[in-house]
Amino acid sequence: MHRSETTPSSPVALSASATQLTWQENGHDCQDEWRSERGAPVPKRVVLADDTLSADSAYRLACAGTGMLWRGDFQNARLLLQALARRCDAPKKVRRASKTYPEVTHTPQENFHLHRQAQSQRARTLSMILIQVNPDRQISLRRAPDWREAMKEAWGPAGTTGCVTSLRELLGLVGAHEWHQKGMEISALGSAPHNRIHPSYGVFSPVRGEYIQLVADAPLPSTELAFDIGTGTGVLSAVLAKRGVKRVVGTDLDPRALSCAKDNIQRLGLKDKVELVQANLFPDGKAPLIVCNPPWLPARASAPIERAIYDENSTMLKGFLAGLAAHLAPKGEGWLILSDLAEHLGLRTRAELEAWIAEGGLKVIGKLDTKAEHKKVQDESDPLHAARAAELTSLWRLAAK
Structure with missing residues (x-):
């Protein structure tokens, strides 16, 4: 050449x-x-x-x-x-x-x-x-x-x-x-300097702090074991471990995400509490707490990193809800962290979401809501401003019927 x-x-x-x-x-x-x-x-x-x-x-x-x-x-x-x-x-x-x-x-x-x-x-x-x-x-x-x-x-x-x-x-x-070198401060992980997550190339950064705070604030049903489905950077696994959960199993299909999560867990000194597993959704066994923050918008991703935002046909969301009950320990809870932006955009209805919950043999035992805080909420020039301004992010507390 x-x-x-x-x-x-x-x-x-x-x-x-x-x-x-x-x-x-x-x-x-x-x-x-x-x-x-x-x-x-x-x-x-x-x-x-x-x-x-x-x-x-x-x-x-x-x-x-x-x-x-x-x-x-x-x-x-x-x-x-x-x-x-x-x-x-x-x-x-x-x-x-x-x-x-x-x-x-x-x-x-x-x-x-x-x-x-x-x-x-x-x-x-x-x-x-x-x-x-x-x-x-x-x-x-x-x-x-x-x-x-x-x-x-x-x-x-x-x-x-x-x-x-x-x-x-x-x-x-x-x-x-x-970004990877500098890291980003996550207040839910405690005080500096031991509260930074370092996103890797190709792994979506946890820029939406409101959903992380929901996981930090929700009442824990147990501190024995938790599953973190689709761990990404490992931020929610780290938050759960910092809250006192003795063992957390984080799963992801993407090798880059697992490598990134491993790096972050080691940096935070949590490798004895957090195990990372390559899996499609759930690991083996049952847990008293299972957390999932799936992509929020049911549309096709145009680039690999967009898969953290876009979930074509709500595949991951529906898969999580369909399999959750079978992996919950008795009296366990599943935490679904989900924005309602798709509803305001007409891409999914609340009735559809509630039907998937019911079809999975699940019931809602509580819900925590928070307003979106990202910059686009105030950007009136954004074509999607009306939907973004009305957006709520929720932590749905689910249990088996």
């Missing part, structure tokens, strides 16, 4: 296959592996680009689905990405209502799907600036940073081949590395 050391003076067309980018540069045939953690396909068309490319031209190319393999100054690529983001986020002209074009109103569900489409298109557009990474994880561009540690954390040790990936994904990778 040949890598050019010179920057082309003008864009050159490339060809793209399913997993490889192949192009001719300075009279040589070149190719590299395509890498996308979010599962994005190889751009259908790619051009070589450098500092001479204007933001308007780049935006037109990106909107058309054309990737730009960067050959200029690295920091200029970052500035170009910011310029593309401003163009994506600029207010769109709204056609004035008339007899020919009457005003169209949408249901909350339609607003949600339109918002998701817009977010997906924005992600595709901003992913069209491409960066080539050498086999040793260096980036051979002027003023390129050394991100080898972040790449190692996310991708594992360097191999024998390089790759091409989007600058946007690289920045996300580095941001996740910085």
Whole structure:
């Protein structure tokens, strides 16, 4: 494989296959592996680009689905990405209502799907600036940073081949590395400095503190054993252990989540209290307390990390409710932590949720509610503001009938 050391003076067309980018540069045939953690396909068309490319031209190319393999100054690529983001986020002209074009109103569900489409298109557009990474994880561009540690954390040790990936994904990778290094303070875990959770790349951060506080405040039915279903970073397992539960078993299917949870449990000095198991929902046996915080919105995830938010067809939620009674010890409780945002968006009804609870042989013995506290609740420009402003997060205390 040949890598050019010179920057082309003008864009050159490339060809793209399913997993490889192949192009001719300075009279040589070149190719590299395509890498996308979010599962994005190889751009259908790619051009070589450098500092001479204007933001308007780049935006037109990106909107058309054309990737730009960067050959200029690295920091200029970052500035170009910011310029593309401003163009994506600029207010769109709204056609004035008339007899020919009457005003169209949408249901909350339609607003949600339109918002998701817009977010997906924005992600595709901003992913069209491409960066080539050498086999040793260096980036051979002027003023390129050394991100080898972040790449190692996310991708594992360097191999024998390089790759091409989007600058946007690289920045996300580095941001996740910085979060992992710094950690985030969780008040429910006690006083600093022993109250930080360190999210790993690809594992959803526990940014919604209100649901964690619900678990910290709810009355414990037992301190002997608890199951934490879908542990993620391990934050709820840690909260339960800190509250005095003698043994906690956290489960997850994602190896990255289990590795992240293990790291956090060790950092907090709780490895003697918390066991981590790779499992689809429940571990073997029964427990007097079983906790689950499933994804809240029944929609398809467009990237792996979004599976912490989107649960297509409410698969995890329904699976938890269907299997809970069989895994509860006598007089045990299942705690379902769930936002009602899906109800306000018209994606799920309260009647459906209550029916799934009843079909699982369960009854509601109590419920704790809290208002959402995240920034979007106050953002009136958010297309989903009305639903977010009405959102409640609840801890449903469930027991077998």
